[in-house]
Amino acid sequence: MARKKSEAPNKASVVKPTPAQSEIQWPAISVKEGLECRELIPDQIYIIDDFLSREESALFSKFITGLPLVATPPPKKGEATRVNHRISFHSKDFAAIIYNAISPHLPPLPCSETRVADAAPAGCNANIRLYKYGPGEYFGPHYDESVRDKDTGWWSEWTVLIYVTGQEDGVDGGQTVFYKPVPGSRNSTEEIVPPLTRGSVLIHRHGRACMLHEGREVKAGTKLVLRSDIMFTQSS
Numbered sequence: 001m002a003r004k005k006s007e008a009p010n011k012a013s014v015v016k017p018t019p020a021q022s023e024i025q026w027p028a029i030s031v032k033e034g035l036e037c038r039e040l041i042p043d044q045i046y047i048i049d050d051f052l053s054r055e056e057s058a059l060f061s062k063f064i065t066g067l068p069l070v071a072t073p074p075p076k077k078g079e080a081t082r083v084n085h086r087i088s089f090h091s092k093d094f095a096a097i098i099y100n101a102i103s104p105h106l107p108p109l110p111c112s113e114t115r116v117a118d119a120a121p122a123g124c125n126a127n128i129r130l131y132k133y134g135p136g137e138y139f140g141p142h143y144d145e146s147v148r149d150k151d152t153g154w155w156s157e158w159t160v161l162i163y164v165t166g167q168e169d170g171v172d173g174g175q176t177v178f179y180k181p182v183p184g185s186r187n188s189t190e191e192i193v194p195p196l197t198r199g200s201v202l203i204h205r206h207g208r209a210c211m212l213h214e215g216r217e218v219k220a221g222t223k224l225v226l227r228s229d230i231m232f233t234q235s236s
Helices: 054-065 092-105
Strands: 037-041 045-048 085-090 119-124 127-133 138-142 155-163 176-181 189-192 201-205 213-215 218-220 223-234
Touching (some): 054 223
Antiparallel strands (some): 045 201, 155 223
């Protein structure tokens, strides 16, 4: 299947926030022990349940809904249709908090950057995106593109989606659906549908190795998501 739709890179996803970024007080994410990283597709899709506790999810839910979210603008040519509300902040400190909480539970992650032989995970993307999907809102089929941090030289390889709300909160629909090509068929795909579980984190490859995927329409409830990426660097 030809790659036609992509998620807009950083330039389109950065929205001027209010209040000032320096005034943002992020809710805490504690480092947890013994979390299981479930493999849905080897080297492609993983889920970690209970990444956020119930109390942490409640705090993030209140935090996100209290921000001045704005409607995503209509897609430009070549971009997927996204109907939701969002805001983004640049925070190296909060990106480090996410990475410190998630990294102990991750398996060895492959890298698509063939020009770098000794690439290794370095941290999370400081571009923190917060999404809100209400009834009737969705994100059409697309591929997540890799981005590069101009300050550090790090590049992204994996998408990190932290589900602040889920089916436990009355969210109907809204799952992220991946379309896995069926071997031997040019057009057939198998749907891989990870559950939309409150407090879980979905990690999937992006860039050249990204699978076509979409965010299904929310039928009821409010889907809240915290988004970052796992960044790589040359280890030597």
